[in-house]
Amino acid sequence: MGATIAVNSEDKTTWDGGGNRPFGASYGKMMMWFFIVSDALTFSGFLAAYGLTRFKFIDSWPIADEVFTHFPFLHGVHAPMYYVALMTFILIFSSVTMVLAVDAGHQMKKKKVAWYMLLTIVGGLIFLGSQAWEWKNFIKGSYGAVQTTDGKILQFVKDDGHGAMHQIALADFVVDKHEDRVQHTRKNGLWNESEGTLPTYSVNEVVSAYKNNPDVLIRIEKMDLATKQKIVLSKEEGASYLLNAKQVVEGANLEVNEYGNPIFADFFFFITGFHGFHVFSGVLINIIIFFNVILGTYERRGHYEMVEKVGLYWHFVDLVWVFVFTFFYLV
Numbered sequence: 001m002g003a004t005i006a007v008n009s010e011d012k013t014t015w016d017g018g019g020n021r022p023f024g025a026s027y028g029k030m031m032m033w034f035f036i037v038s039d040a041l042t043f044s045g046f047l048a049a050y051g052l053t054r055f056k057f058i059d060s061w062p063i064a065d066e067v068f069t070h071f072p073f074l075h076g077v078h079a080p081m082y083y084v085a086l087m088t089f090i091l092i093f094s095s096v097t098m099v100l101a102v103d104a105g106h107q108m109k110k111k112k113v114a115w116y117m118l119l120t121i122v123g124g125l126i127f128l129g130s131q132a133w134e135w136k137n138f139i140k141g142s143y144g145a146v147q148t149t150d151g152k153i154l155q156f157v158k159d160d161g162h163g164a165m166h167q168i169a170l171a172d173f174v175v176d177k178h179e180d181r182v183q184h185t186r187k188n189g190l191w192n193e194s195e196g197t198l199p200t201y202s203v204n205e206v207v208s209a210y211k212n213n214p215d216v217l218i219r220i221e222k223m224d225l226a227t228k229q230k231i232v233l234s235k236e237e238g239a240s241y242l243l244n245a246k247q248v249v250e251g252a253n254l255e256v257n258e259y260g261n262p263i264f265a266d267f268f269f270f271i272t273g274f275h276g277f278h279v280f281s282g283v284l285i286n287i288i289i290f291f292n293v294i295l296g297t298y299e300r301r302g303h304y305e306m307v308e309k310v311g312l313y314w315h316f317v318d319l320v321w322v323f324v325f326t327f328f329y330l331v
Contacts, residue, residue: 026305028305028309029305029308029309029312032309032312032313033312035313036312036313036316039278039316040316040320043271043274043275043320043323043324046267046270046271046274047271047323047324047327049267050267050271050327050328051327053263053267054264057261057263058223058225059222059223059225060221060222060223060260060261061223061260061261061264062221062257062259062260062261062264063230064080064081064328064329064330065080065081066080066167066259067138067259068080068081068083068084068134068137068138068329069142070083070134070137070142071083072133081329083130083134084134084325084329086130087126087127087130087131087134088321088322088325090123090126090127090130091123091124091127091279091318091321092318092322093123094119094120094122094123094124094127094314094318095120095314095315095318097116097117097119097120097123098116098117098120098311098314098315099311100112100116101113101116101117101120101307101311102304102307102308102311104116104304105298105303105304105307105308106304108299108304110293110296110298110299113293113298113304113307114290114293114294117286117289117290117293117307118290120286120314121283121286121287121290124279124282124283124286124314125283127279128276128279128280128283131272131276131279135269135272138251138252138265138268139251139252139253140250140251141249141250141251141252141258142169142258143155143156143167143168143169143170143258144169144170144171144199144200144201144248144249144250144258145170145248145249145258145259146203146206146242146245146246146247146248146249147245147246147247147248147249147256148241148244148245148246149244149245149246150244152220152221152241153220153221153249153257153258153259153260154218154219154220154238154241154242154245155167155218155219155220155221155230155258156168156170156173156210156216156217156218156219157216157217157218157219157232158172158215158216158217159215165217165219165232167219168216170200170201170206170248170250171200173209173210173213173216174201174205174206174209175205175209176200176201176205199247199248199249199250200248200250201248202248203245203246203247203248206242206245206248207242207245210238210239210242211239214235217232217233217234217235217238218232218233218237218238218241218242219231219232219233220233220241221260221261252265252268253265254266254269267328268328271324271328272324272328275317275320275321275324278317278320279317279321282310282313282314282317285310285313286310286314289306289307289310292306293307
């Protein structure tokens with residue numbers, strides 16, 4: 001027994017074999033909107049989890065201005081957030097070129113569509129390369145720190161001569177005594193587990209250098225909520241903390257983080273990596289569409305709707321980055 005649904009075929013409010021268009025949208029464009037909404041909910045969940053976790057560990061959360069300080073070809077220059085801001089501008093500009101490509105498609109201007117699509121692809125590739133470079137610096141680290149047996153991160157600071165404390169690298173005061181250290185592999189490690197790459201310095205070398213440099217102090221990951229600055233210990237307090245030193249930490253990974261709470265690194269890798277996967281997918285799709293434009297596929301179809309659909313996805317990716325940038329770098 002079949003059911004009959006009466007529809008008004010004159011106002012074009014239902015799809016009929018893909019011909020009629022509710023809300024003035026084709027089937028493919030409507031499905032792209034469904035995908036964008038579902039993906040937006042996924043990113044919203046991730047960012048909400050990040051926000052709640054940060055609020056819970058607010059007094060030990062890394063400060064973005066102290067983490068993302070690198071700029072290409074400017075070695076030794078403290079440039080907090082400059083390169084991240086440039087990355088963001090490039091991605092937003094690629095969204096502008098995508099708008100121009102869609103507009104050129106409405107005017108059936110093949111050469112302009114191809115040109116603006118190419119600029120969008122280049123912008124996406126620059127962003128991906130920049131994000132990979134940021135990951136490399138974050139993983140490698142800038143200063144080095146010491147982790148205690150209870151998981152606390154001890155950073156080293158020095159008076160800059162103007163009454164302010166600035167963080168210094170282990171290489172600035174620790175002398176490598178070339179101690180014989182054995183890296184644990186699956187063969188000689190406990191429970192058949194191997195350890196990561198050995199750090200540049202041993203715990204003993206760091207402790208000895210700290211004692212021999214009276215102007216070097218220790219800063220813990222905890223923040224004074226009144227001053228918004230991390231707490232700097234006295235020389236004696238720092239020495240007592242070093243009694244519980246477990247290992248030297250260089251850089252960040254899923255287990256340790258020289259900048260502070262390791263959960264920050266977990267969220268950073270996961271959310272920026274997930275977004276980077278979306279950008280990478282978008283670049284691949286844009287390349288396919290670009291070659292279709294060159295081959296005249298959409299000219300023969302009589303419209304450039306595929307450019308418009310991929311444009312929706314690209315704008316979504318750019319908008320998501322604005323929120324990721326705000327949560328991780330600005331707030």
